Amino acid sequence: MPATPPPRKRRKEARPSELLEAALGLFVEKGFAATRLEDVAALAGVSKGTLYLYYENKEALFKAVVQEGIVPVLAENEALAAKHVGCSFELLEILLNNWWTKIGQTAYAGITKLMVAEARNFPELAAFYYDNVISRGRALIGGALKRGMERGEFRSLDVETTVDVVIAPILMLLIWRFSMNCCQNGESDPQTYLRIHMDLLKQGLRKLEKESQV
Amino acid sequence: MPATPPPRKRRKEARPSELLEAALGLFVEKGFAATRLEDVAALAGVSKGTLYLYYENKEALFKAVVQEGIVPVLAENEALAAKHVGCSFELLEILLNNWWTKIGQTAYAGITKLMVAEARNFPELAAFYYDNVISRGRALIGGALKRGMERGEFRSLDVETTVDVVIAPILMLLIWRFSMNCCQNGESDPQTYLRIHMDLLKQGLRKLEKESQV
DNA sequence: TAACTTAATGACTTGCAAGTCATTAAGTTA
DNA sequence: TAACTTAATGACTTGCAAGTCATTAAGTTA
Structure with missing residues (x-):
């Protein structure tokens, strides 16, 4: 039987901070170049495409981490x-x-x-x-x-x-x-x-x- | 007219030190992960295949740089x-x-x-x-x-x-x-x-x- | 000078990750 | 409850670099 995918929740407000937290963890663990945005997205519980909805690219994501933290x-x-x-x-x-x-x-x-x-x-x-x-x-x-x-x-x-x-x-x-x-x-x-x-x-x-x- | 390629010289003794010098320069400039072995080879005046004749892989090349220098x-x-x-x-x-x-x-x-x-x-x-x-x-x-x-x-x-x-x-x-x-x-x-x-x-x-x- | 050895080549295979975009579906409005 | 808006998805495209290997040719030996 085909597994039904979990329902996708829409939480526009919570995403940015969750993405930043995930990004901090992976940037710190792997470095900037070696961090895969797909992994950041997965750690924040969203897909890669969703990450790009909130941050234009890897550099913008990093700058946001520094700015907030x-x-x-x-x-x-x-x-x-x-x-x-x-x-x-x-x-x-x-x-x-x-x-x-x-x-x-x-x-x-x-x-x-x-x-x-x-x-x-x-x-x-x-x-x-x-x-x-x-x-x-x-x-x-x-x-x-x-x-x-x-x-x-x-x-x-x-x-x-x-x-x-x-x-x-x-x-x-x-x-x-x-x-x-x-x-x-x-x-x-x-x-x-x-x-x-x-x-x-x-x-x-x-x-x-x-x-x-x- | 097709350009004739330059003659390939065989210099088994000189290659290792030339490759190490080129590797040092690029490792230091770009880092380990971001250094392309093709560039190291080119800087040393040989092809990528030749580099692999002298060093098993990137890590072996790096260890040799540290060991010698x-x-x-x-x-x-x-x-x-x-x-x-x-x-x-x-x-x-x-x-x-x-x-x-x-x-x-x-x-x-x-x-x-x-x-x-x-x-x-x-x-x-x-x-x-x-x-x-x-x-x-x-x-x-x-x-x-x-x-x-x-x-x-x-x-x-x-x-x-x-x-x-x-x-x-x-x-x-x-x-x-x-x-x-x-x-x-x-x-x-x-x-x-x-x-x-x-x-x-x-x-x-x-x-x-x-x-x-x- | 012909046969041989091996240094050197570079086109090719493989795998990976950034960024895109057509499609899906959650939640809202009429 | 039907039509609509937009958050979310993930298959796909693109480009890059490590490592391989069949082929070439420099230099040596007989």
């Missing part, structure tokens, strides 16, 4: 920075911890690795991500460092470059968990890693008395 | 570490600088990014790279840190985790140049970046008098 956290961090009154290292800690909590500990961490992995092959996505996430994130950390130097809490270093040095271990932590992590036998847990990074940074950035003012 | 630098660094007699921070500097010179400044830097990018989709390559490059590299840096802690030059921290924190900025530097780099307007040059990293590290690792011994 990551951009809001930057806005939140910008608000935190604007109203901060304490010392600058504390501000740095707050910003990095919030990023770690909202992005690093979620599936969105995988987007960081995806962008690093596929930027070269998808320059338009790279430009979108740079404008909407990276440049804003760098400005945020750069602001905290500049503030600390101006208030005499940190020693004077080139801000733009120090930003990159400060965020590199955080980025690597996010990236690692979605790449070579598989091989490692679970050494270095994130908590310890972040604590050591902040420890080294706190002592490393501190202005020592014997050093000359700039 | 990267593994020797690790052996060299192990020799440098074994014969070092000065202070431990100096050893750290020597190892990181040598890695930067021999790998970071060459096309091989792109292999770091490639592995991070494609480890998940090619677990066998990931395992090969982990065993032959990453674990040896970590052991090298870990040894220098352990040496410094035992001699009382560095404060006591979890070695395995500190290794990751110390190498993260170097890895990010290599990775960045082959991914999002395209978007950036040339801020933060490698020289300044490495100097700031080593500056922060030198002061960050230093054992301060007031701190308790472990």
Whole structure:
């Protein structure tokens, strides 16, 4: 006997968020190029044709994932920075911890690795991500460092470059968990890693008395 | 009139190294999955069929690139570490600088990014790279840190985790140049970046008098 | 110089995934 | 309940790249 297909439900409102969630999961697991839109559709419980009803193509789907999931956290961090009154290292800690909590500990961490992995092959996505996430994130950390130097809490270093040095271990932590992590036998847990990074940074950035003012 | 094809030269000895060089260039530019073996062959001046005469498949070709180009630098660094007699921070500097010179400044830097990018989709390559490059590299840096802690030059921290924190900025530097780099307007040059990293590290690792011994 | 060995070729097969579009049917309107 | 609108489907088209293999011809041996 021929199996009767399940009835097709029409749920125009629920589809976009369900598709984005499925897309996030597969993009993070497989990467951008290797994710099949048919699989995204299946994971969201619809057919491939339906996906194309809501998103023009793979790139549009990806941009929507970033826009909905990551951009809001930057806005939140910008608000935190604007109203901060304490010392600058504390501000740095707050910003990095919030990023770690909202992005690093979620599936969105995988987007960081995806962008690093596929930027070269998808320059338009790279430009979108740079404008909407990276440049804003760098400005945020750069602001905290500049503030600390101006208030005499940190020693004077080139801000733009120090930003990159400060965020590199955080980025690597996010990236690692979605790449070579598989091989490692679970050494270095994130908590310890972040604590050591902040420890080294706190002592490393501190202005020592014997050093000359700039 | 039909163009006469150029004469086909038989050069069994020269082919492997020419194919490896072409493969390195394209792997680094496009990534592993997106590199077409036909393009590798063309860049090396042979046909696709010829490539398969020398390397069983794409994975074998990649392993050969790593084996010939990267593994020797690790052996060299192990020799440098074994014969070092000065202070431990100096050893750290020597190892990181040598890695930067021999790998970071060459096309091989792109292999770091490639592995991070494609480890998940090619677990066998990931395992090969982990065993032959990453674990040896970590052991090298870990040894220098352990040496410094035992001699009382560095404060006591979890070695395995500190290794990751110390190498993260170097890895990010290599990775960045082959991914999002395209978007950036040339801020933060490698020289300044490495100097700031080593500056922060030198002061960050230093054992301060007031701190308790472990 | 004829017979032979093997490096090199490239047309071909296979399989996969993006994107399309004619068809179906869920839910609404008259 | 018949006519209509549009959400949803999935077979199909298109294009691409890995890997194969029968054929060609460079260079060697007898």
